[in-house]
Amino acid sequence: MYRIAFCAAVIWMTFYAAGAQTPDDPFSSNNVVSAAPNDTPAALDDPFLSQPLTAPPTANTSLEAPNADTLPAKNPVPVSAADNERIRQLAAQGNSGILQPLNPWNGPFHNRQRKKDVEQSIIQQVGYASAAPPINNEPQFDWEKDEEKGFDWSVLDPVNFTTKLRDLVGLGPDENKAKAAMEKGQEILLANPELKNKKKNREAAKHFSDAAKRYPDSVLEEDALHLAGECYFFSDDYPKAMTMYQKLLVKYQHSKHVDNDVRRLFKIARYWETISKRQAANVNFSDKSLPAYDTFGFAKKCYETIFINDPNGPVSDDAVMALATAYLERGKYQGDDNYNQAAYYYRYLRENFPLSKHLAKAHENELFARTRAYLGAGHTSKSLDEAGKLADITLRQFGSELDVEAKEEIIGMKENVLHHHAETLWLQGQFYDLKKRYYGSARICYEQIIAKYPQTEFAEKARKRIEIIKDLPDVPPIFGLPRNPWAVQEGTD
Secondary structure, eight states: HHHHHHHHHHHHHHHHHHHTTTOOOTTTTTTOOOOOTTOOOOSSSSTTTTOOOSSOOOOOOOOOOOOOOGGGOOOOOOOOOOHHHHHHHHHHHHOOOOOOOOOSSSSHHHHHHHHHHHHHHHHHHHHTSSSSOOOOSOOOOHHHHHHOOOGGGGGGGGHHHHHHHHHHHHOOOOOHHHHHHHHHHHHHTTTTTTTTOHHOOOOOOOHHHHHHSSSSSSHHHHHHHHHHHHHHHHTHHHHHHHHHHHHHHHHHHHHHHHHHHHHHHHHHHHHHHHHHHHOOOBOOOOOOSSSSSOOOHHHHHHHHHHHHTTSSSTTTTHHHHHHHHHHHHHHHHOHHHHHHHHHHHHHHOOOOOOOOTHHHHHHHHHHHHHHOOOOOSSOOHHHHHHHHHHHHHHHHHHTTTTHHHHHHHHHHHHHHHHHHHHHHHHHHHHHIIIOOOHHHHHHHHHHHHHHHOSHHHHHHHHHHHHHTTTTTTTOOOOOOOOOOOSSTTTOOO
């Protein structure tokens, strides 16, 4: 009863407050014009709906007051006479295009957007938005200067330790000494124009190397590294030449010497790769043209320096192809891991050099490497799955470019892949059939062979085996359950 009375009182007070407003007040919400029968909602005397909906009104940053014709109906909240008088004075001052905002739940979305723009313009008129932030005159705390200095552990870094030691003994950066060393090396080269004297080449290379150390991060260092590499290259000291070329490619990838230096590195790598096929030992003590150990490893390092630091260079795809082919040749004598490495670099060539002249051969060689990397039916078939997909891609993309022999070889590899897949399923079926006697699982394996690989020899074997086990149960029966020693036997106390 009390709740009903309370609700009735609230409803009566609401209608009383709504009817208490003056109908003649132009800013009252009761001043509603009745619409004609054929009028649309946009044709009503609504200051928001009557305006075109092309864009929200531009916020006015001046202090001009809005026009009374553009002000919408005011929210029916009781206001004082002073507030009404202030609104009338603002309406009489002129039109500024500022609209009084609606409540966020009133009107469509464009009305709410206009409300936001109007509120922003009001804030700018009042001056809060244009006010400068307060100035903080308090001193800022500089923790780097105020913290207590301890032991500088970066001194123990080998790079920093070597640099500081070099500075202490007078071998640190010095522009004048760098230029002097550069000029000394150039004088030696001028006296040896065709670079035939290897002794003078090494002497000039030492001066250029010293100039590069004396003036790091400069054009002089860039030129000095290139000249040092050239001098070592023509003196047949290929390991030191490789070091200089690598420093230049890593530090100055956009140098004018890059095209020349990557070709030098490619020649060094090809030479070392050829020597590594002949050498039985990997240790070298006398020949300065070869690394001290692991000749093939240093050749690989040269190849990788080329296509990693100069991917768009003149011999980048050649370096990848040469490295992949080197691993493919080594796989014939050293096992499947080299085949996996060859397949990796052939794939790298396919993905990163789609316009290479070696693309068709890379597809064919990768297919061969992946089939040779397969260890048998008892091992994972990931490389075999990749080989099957690659065979289809190669025939579809390069079928017209391949000769008859190469095409037949790829088709043979594809059939070999299918044969290996069928063999894997056959061994699984034999395991369930003969060893575990799970004939249901064995039948599933045999049926997959018949459905997926009907052209293989295992399909006929699977059909025969299905005919033999067709009447056998899917799961073998349980025999010889252990006797419970705690069970009471009949006829005993």
